[in-house]
Amino acid sequence: MTRYVIRRILWLLLVLLVVSFITFSLMHLVPGGPWDREKQLAPQVVEALNRKYGLDKPFFVQYGNFLIGLLHGDLGISYSFQNRSVTQILMQGLPITATLGITAFIAAILIGISLGMAAALKQNSWIDYVSVMFSTIFASIPGFVLAILLMVVFSVLLHWLPTGGWGSVSQIIMPAFALGALPAAFIARITRASTLEVMRQDYVRTARSKGLLERVVLIRHILRNSLIPVVTIAGPEFANLVTGSVIVETIFSIPGIGRLFVQGIFARDYGLIMGSVLFYAFVIAIANMVVDILYGVIDPRIVYN
Amino acid sequence: MAIVANTTIGSERPHHTLWGDAWIRLRRNKLAMAGGIFIIVLALAAIFAPLITPYDFAHQDYSALLQNPSAKHWLGTDGLGRDVFARLLYGARTSLAVGIFTQLIVIGIGIPIGAIAGYAGGRVDNVLMRFVDVMYGFPDLLLVILLKAVLGGGIYQLFLAIGLVAWVNISRLVRGQILSIKSRDFISAAKVMGGTGRYITWRHLLPNSLGPIIVSITFNIPRAIFTEAALSYIGIGVRPPTPSWGAMIHDGYDVIFASWYQVFFPALAVALLMIAFTFLGDGLRDALDPKMRR
């Protein structure tokens, strides 16, 4: 197990390196550079800017410089927030995006699994219908529409919550909900489907016929086994959720990494793009690693060697 | 196919029964049939849109800007005085195409990779999954934007860009399912009885993992439609004046405070299509579940 984890971490570093190189290449392939504007800058200014940010150097030298900086924890200077280092900018957004993402994720997992499980255990009851309705509705509304609906109801009409910003508990409720609704719906459906499937398995029947307590059957056999597909989906969903905060952060004016990332792309802020992509890649890789390790924990039949 | 070639195991249960039985069970499921019929009717309506509405989706009537629903314009008009009902019908063409073609790409890439990785295990699994990790390492939106920029404009490039990014989830799901099913008794039995790898994968592993895959695909279709909307927002979606539901939702979102109809109808259309796919997916899952065949 330990060897497996170490090997996975080494792989992770390699994955990050490949991701960084592909992003770096694609970034330079996409038409339009950081200094292209509607009101064009004077050629002397463009030349000086390229010089200032090292963009006058050949491609591989630029990539090399990026890697050297990365080893020192330095992602360079942002072009769109010109006086600040990318590392500093990302560090400021990180706790915000993480708090939002984890809150939404925990809510989505709790709501999703309990709704899905309840629906499956009481198939064709009102609980089942409510659960299916919930997951259908929230999986059917685009995130930005849901966000503005929440804002209109809870801020404009009821005056219960502020429309955006960051810093208080009241400011996290709507964005976390807007962010977590789709994964919660998805998790509820996956849980329902897999629980129904597990309940039909022979070992559940066997366990029941052995006269085991219903609670034991439920926890040891049904819950555990029906969570395998949920775990598979939870890792990517967590990553989706963190990266999905891009739109939600923009609408609710939350100063997180998602909003920086969007701005970075539009501004061709290479340092900011590289920094945020690597951050996302890291979160995703870790999430996947945790999922694979959790497989082994939940499903003892899977052995890593 | 290779499946039929192996007569020692396959003879007891003829090949057609999996799908034949499934169809029989699917037909008994009213919700699934309703969902399927809705999708077919919508597809037909999209194809025969010119016979259903007298309006051209691109015709601008400046005397009727941003109107509420009326007898003349059933679902009102948009900011350029175009009939929203006509745009919804024609937009169904784009959105169904985006939903379906991207999923074909997703299935075509994601299932083989996931299945091979899960079944083969070891080094093959490692190589494939690290490739998947690299793909997965990218924030979807960035990769779609970059790919679209590299591939160029047009609707086929749009399918390709979304599909090439979206397959990763499915491959991980398939692999997870196969890892879990692989260790079950009936697979070991099949192995003992001399089943080949391909036979076991196609005959046992894939059918047994179809349930969650189908559920996932029914969710992915509207997601692809949403992705198309996000791309329209960034400016690399469908080329106007061709309508798409995603672009209509986005245009409607901009004027949500002036005329909520503009976002309501396309959002409702997406929601209904989504519900239809959900019911159909549920039905398919139940129908394809091998354990229900007894």
Place this chain on the structure above:
Amino acid sequence: MRRKSIILSLLAILMTASLVLTSACTQGTKGTGEQILRVNLAGEPAQIDPNQASWAAEKSVITQVFVGLLGFNQDLSLRADVATVIPTIANEGISADGLTYTFTLRTNVTWSDDKKVTASDFVYSIKRELNPDLACAYASFYFDIVGAEAYFSATDKTDAEKTALENAVGVSAPDDETLQIKLNDPLPTFLDLMALWPVYPLREDIITQYGDSWTDPPNYIGDGPYLLTEWVHLDHMTFKPNPNYWGTKPNLAEIDFKMIADANAALAAYYNGELDISGVPVGTEKATMTNAVLSPEILRYNDLTTFAFQFNVTKPPFDNKLVRQALSCAVDRQTLIDIRGGVGKVALSWIPPGMPGYDATLGAEYAFNVTKAKELLDQAGYSDVSQLPEIKFSYSDTAGNRTIAQFLQAQMQQNLGINITLDPQESKSFQQYINAGKHMWAWFGWGADYPDPDNWLPQLFGTGAGNNHTLYSNPTFDALAAVALKELDNTTRLQDWADAQKLVMDDAPIVTMFYRERFLLVKPWVKGLKTTGMDGQVAGDMFYNEVYIAK
């Protein structure tokens, strides 16, 4: 049954939400009476270092904290701020050859830390603007100063060479109250340039001490009415009155600049009483005007910005002047404005109203007239429009531009039977595409850096000029511009520019569409707001020291 009930519930929920949306537009709350103004900056300013800033949001921030030698009145005429008077040849502030400018500074001007503002603070700022290592976006505006271009272009030189070039820049401070600037050539608009933010005074000691973090409060020392007291990145900025301000003390106790990027979210924040001034999303203007509560809160004013379709005059069929004129006649500008909720003014000529050079009589010949459009096409040899090459129209894909592009497509189809292809592009890609001259026909806008034709004609229509994306070239225009750029007599100069603009409108490298109008909501308790055609991101930002909140 189950499906039906789900759909019904879904419908019910969506309908309720929609009702909520419509009824939401009837909210109204009372002001608190506190002297706090809350406005939306929309996004994080990229830069608040006056030398390096170039965007509207940055300008809105800098204007609160800094005051320059000169400034603009509400009518955009010049005003002496830190300078005692506006230099003229008559008061000997400008030498007779127009090459030497002498500014005399007021003696009572102080920084927010109570130090005195001296002429050397301006010398430092101007030289820093031209520093090649800093690569300031507006540096090229000041290349007419002696030695400026040589210094800025010294990117490859050694430090010693750079210092020598820096010392050679023609800016000096003979004493604390006198600033002298030498130019290579006479430049009639030089005083306008001296009223812009890149040459506001800066504190060398502060910048040397704090480096790049000098723009973080409390290091951000200025000589303006307000102080930046808090900057939560991507969230908000807070300004408080500068206790050492040397001019008339502001009324407000606090200004909050929020950074709400989404237009719907900003409007929701306005409804919710979190903003005192807000824009409305494009397309919502008409609904706002018909709303009984909101309509009295609407503030509309003209902006020095013109929007136009620009042809690439090197690509057929647009190399033919008659085709360009014909297409100009084929677009119904008023209808576009109606579609845009009646916001904006029909533009028949390039330079907008509200600044020197605007000519209300110009361009009427190529106004909307389908008959004339067809005649011109006939003359151009295209009586059969199917003979035209395929026309592609490029634009940066935003909601507003999408509407405009589809409108143009419909106009061409309906009025002339010409099918044009739309080519939406992501913003930076579009800009590079245009800068490289790859487009056939494209959408663009131009806003004033300073209110003079000098900023509106030579850069866009001069042969080979930096922002000449039509690739238009007319020797007569170039000759007129060369004279006008250096002509010190204002009447002659403006006449030259008027002639030059007329040439451009006749040659029709662009189809002018509309002058921008700003459309905002302002809470009734906000008083004393003074807007201009050159406001930054937030409305009335040049006169926030006069704003107050009514009880």
